[in-house]
Amino acid sequence: MATLDIAGRKVSVTNLDKVLFPETGTTKRQVIEYYVAIAPAMLPHLAGRAVTRKRWPNGVEQPSFFEKNLAASAPDWLDRRRMQHSDRVVTYPLFSTAADLAWLAQQASIEAHVPQWRFDGDSPGPATRMVFDLDPGDDVDLAQCAEVACEIRDMIAEIGFTAFPVTSGSKGIHLYVPLEKPPLEKPLTPAGASTVAKRVATLLEERDPSRVTATMAKAKRTGRVFVDWSQNNGKKTTVAPYSMRGRATPTVAAPRSWEELEAPGLTQLRFEDVLERFEEHGDLLADLDPPLPMEDRPDKLSTYRSMRSASRTPEPIPVATGPRGEDDTFVIQEHHARRLHYDFRLEHDGVLVSWAVPKNIPDDPGQNRLAVRTEDHPVEYATFEGSIPKGEYGGGEVSIWDSGSYELEKWREDEVIVVLSGEKAQGRFALVRTKGDQWLMHRMKDQGASRELPKSELPKSELPKSVAPMLATAGDIRDLPDGDWAFEGKWDGFRVVARLSYGEFALASRSGKDLTERFHGLSSLADDLAEHEAVIDGEAVVYGADGNTSFELLQGSSGKNVRFIAFDLLHLDGTSLLKKKYSDRRRLLELLTTGLDSVIVPDTLTGSAEEALAASVERGWEGVVAKRVDSIYQPGRRAHTWIKTKNWRAQEIVIGGWRRGRGRRTGGLGSLLVGVPGPGGLRYLGRVGTGFSDRDLDALAETLEPLETEDSPFVEELPAADRNDAVWVSPTLVGEVRFFEWTDSMHLRHPSWRGLREDKQPADVVLEIDPKA
Known part of the structure; x- marks a missing residue:
């Protein structure tokens, strides 16, 4: 069993290459990667809420089930609350870290569902938001849902409320309304929120009964948008914003802008699209959910404390963030952990803001050193030296390499400039964030630095024009x-x-x-x-x-x-x-x-x-x-002086043809016919029909069209089931597939498309078989 180290937590993972979405070939690994990457946006909308999981252990084409109670095998570090239901006590997980979401995905829990209230201690608290679920009936599309969403937005704006739209990742749209801001003078109970939502839905139905219904009966929904107000009931849940959906393709409950809802062409979004949007625009729901109460809100040392136990490590573990000092102390600690690195720490706002610098601080203005932002440390850590036991977080020897004072020039979320005054570390240094927790540390040039030679004065020698790699x-x-x-x-x-x-x-x-x-x-x-x-x-x-x-x-x-x-x-x-x-x-x-x-x-x-x-x-x-x-x-x-062994099977292939799709792929590309070069043409390896995204299929169809030819490029006649409706193409495109094993006839068993190999030519393709096998 492998483990992933995420935010200081070790998350056990299995079957990472298991395909959970057969239509697109999306694996459990990709689902975990998505949830970890989207955690900064998603967690505020899960914080403090009981999480019900919907699991697809064998992929979305197989049966699913809801899971409320937390199994005894769940990791100890998962936060949890016990809640009395009518017939039993249920232990719910509460999510607050990226590791929690990685655990969710490891369980093949593709969807996370939460109520509109947060816990108040061990009991449900007041509703913090109201939700409208706009569900299109038969003969109703997403554009009509968007029209109704805009009407609800305008209606509730008249009484001082703001609405945030989310395309549900299924068929419809969710509208969220924050409740812990004006115009409310006191919090609403879930029952009160449900009453308000029902009144809005009923008014919409009265205005235009031919387009909108607030009635649960499915017979009433044909040709109408059903405005479901009932999910505000304290016993009900809604799929969480940013949750993936267990549909044929990996769509997401995706926050949208009102401009998007008012424009033509609105569609549900896939997880890749949502990650790109978050990186570019941030969380569009940032103003939806209130912060946690102060007593429940983590302080700056919460992460530090969660990764250490006072009974097992000699490191200082204060119960709270200490009093603010002069913000002028720095320390560099030499840390012989699994791999030697240096920890650079600056006292700032009551803690030591910390970076791990693998190769220590740069000693030359021509160098940039990687610095990885780590958890804040207590101020008391500035004098710590000692041995952290093996098996504990950061296990190894810690000693002070240098310490002293610093003068602050700039402190922003993405840039810090300081002047260090220590015995070894002296001078002006800049730390610049590049992405996530990745920073660059740069020693800034002193005045009067030596002149750099222009390129014209540099010595010249003859480089080889090209080198084919070994x-x-x-x-x-x-x-x-x-x-x-x-x-x-x-x-x-x-x-x-x-x-x-x-x-x-x-x-x-x-x-x-x-x-x-x-x-x-x-x-x-x-x-x-x-x-x-x-x-x-x-x-x-x-x-x-x-x-x-x-x-x-x-x-x-x-x-x-x-x-x-x-x-x-x-x-x-x-x-x-x-x-x-x-x-x-x-x-x-x-x-x-x-x-x-x-x-x-x-x-x-x-x-x-x-x-x-x-x-x-x-x-x-x-x-x-x-x-x-x-x-x-x-x-x-x-x-043979270089030997490669793969942990899973993959094969480069040449495309020799394609077959037309059926079902939802009717009229387009359904599968590829692939092979490897051999005497007289391609040697047939089989048909590849899974692992494609819709974008892959469209791009491949466009690329293959000008390559179509009347004759098969394969040296043998293909089986009738494969050559029927086949469209042959000139064998010039190289791709790569993953597969389960070779059949007795040396065909690919259960191949899944990975993508085109623009870096390779057909002549480069060989059978990837261990000659000893």
């Missing part, structure tokens, strides 16, 4: 002898070769395709290495919410969030390294990139091959690449 052979690494091999992670991205020359930058795919513009965000590496010429072999990747690389996210990326993982150095400042040993090339690569945030050089896996494989599985990686430590670099060759 390839690994598929195989089993478990029997490899200790000491002769190094083990790297196998990353889920595009193989790229970066060519750098004194600030100039070019990026090429494995097949030689120019990817410089596609991954333009990686050009910062050229700026960081502006005094060098180099050729670096690596991978363009996008990291998901779980910290792992995701090919699916890379395909949909605009390029802004793409990172460069480097794993080999082929040329440096006029010297070819192709004939050097892997171990020497790796050491030079690490030295060249030390302190740079524009490139990632992951540590090699330690221990035996078996231990390396186990570590890769635990971390959720795609697999492992074993490299002989004395191996030279062989451009363009698939050598």
Whole structure:
């Protein structure tokens, strides 16, 4: 069983590649990633509310069930409340952290439902919001629901209320109305909120009974919008804002703007769309829910305390945030945990605001160091040195590397500038947030710094125009002898070769395709290495919410969030390294990139091959690449000195045709006919009909249309069930699929589409089979 470390909590996860949405191929991993990423927006609308879960343990095409009571196996760190029902006592979970939402998704609980009240101690409190559920009857579309939503908005605005729209992710629209703001003089009970909502719905029905009904009976809903007021009842729940829905495709109860409801073309949104919107616009429901009462609201040290136990660690654990000091103390602690890093802390507003700086603070203005924002620490931590027991959070030795005072120049949510006065750390430093908890720490230049040479004065040498990357052979690494091999992670991205020359930058795919513009965000590496010429072999990747690389996210990326993982150095400042040993090339690569945030050089896996494989599985990686430590670099060759093992099966394929869809895919692309190159044409591997999003299907149909041909590109005649209605295409497009296993006839069993491989040509495609299997 693997674990994810989320906000200091270890969340056990299983079956991450299990497909929960067969129509789109969406896996449990993607559902977990969504909930973790959307947590900052979603949690305020769940806080303090009893969460009922709707679970689809075998995917949305199989039966589901509601779960109220929290199982005994639930993790101890989940907050919970016991509530008396008419026939029993139910223990409900309360969600307040991203780890809570990751646990929700791990249970295949695709939907979270909550009431309109928050707990007051252990009892239901007053309603904090009112909800209208606009449910379209037969022959009614979402646009008509939007029209009724606008009418409700205008009606309640006359009595001083504000409404917030949410497309439900199913068929209709939810309207939320905050109740703990004027014009109310006192809180409404759930019964009172239900009465108000029913009155609004009834008035709408009286105004236009041909379009609106407030009657529960389904027979009354045909051709009308049913305004369901009953979900304000204290015993009822509504699917929470930002919750995914258990529909055929992974839609979401998505907050919308009124401008969207008034414009044509309103549709339900999928989870990818919601994440993009949140990143661009923030939470559109930020003004809906009131903050928790002060006694229930976490203070700045709540997260710190939740991750530690006074009985198990010597660290200071005060019961409350301490009194505010002079806000002028800094400390840098050397922390020998699982991996050595340095903790940089600034006293600010009663706590030590903290960052983990893996390679310590920069000592040169030309360096930018990664700094990861961590939980606030108590002021007392500024003098802490000692041993945190193994197994506890941050287990390892802590010592003070430097401390002193600082002068504050700027403190904003995304930028901090300070002047440090310590024994070792002296000078002006800037911390700039780049994304989420990721920051850059920069040492600002002193006045009178030495002049940088212009590019025209830099020495020139001859770089190779292109280098075809060396390839690994598929195989089993478990029997490899200790000491002769190094083990790297196998990353889920595009193989790229970066060519750098004194600030100039070019990026090429494995097949030689120019990817410089596609991954333009990686050009910062050229700026960081502006005094060098180099050729670096690596991978363009996008990291998901779980910290792992995701090919699916890379395909949909605009390029802004793409990172460069480097794993080999082929040329440096006029010297070819192709004939050097892997171990020497790796050491030079690490030295060249030390302190740079524009490139990632992951540590090699330690221990035996078996231990390396186990570590890769635990971390959720795609697999492992074993490299002989004395191996030279062989451009363009698939050598046995590099061996790759995948933790799940994948196969690159060439598209040779497609079949027309049925059901909801009628008139469009239904499945792909795929193969691998062989003598005389394509060798048939089977039909791929799952894993496509609607966008994938539309894009593929448009791309395949000009490639249509009259003749089959496959060397054998396909089975009748596959060739009937087939449309043949010229075999020029490369894609990738995941699959369960090979059949006896060497066809793909249960393949699922992953995406096109723009970085590869048909000639690059080979069967990914361990020759020993």
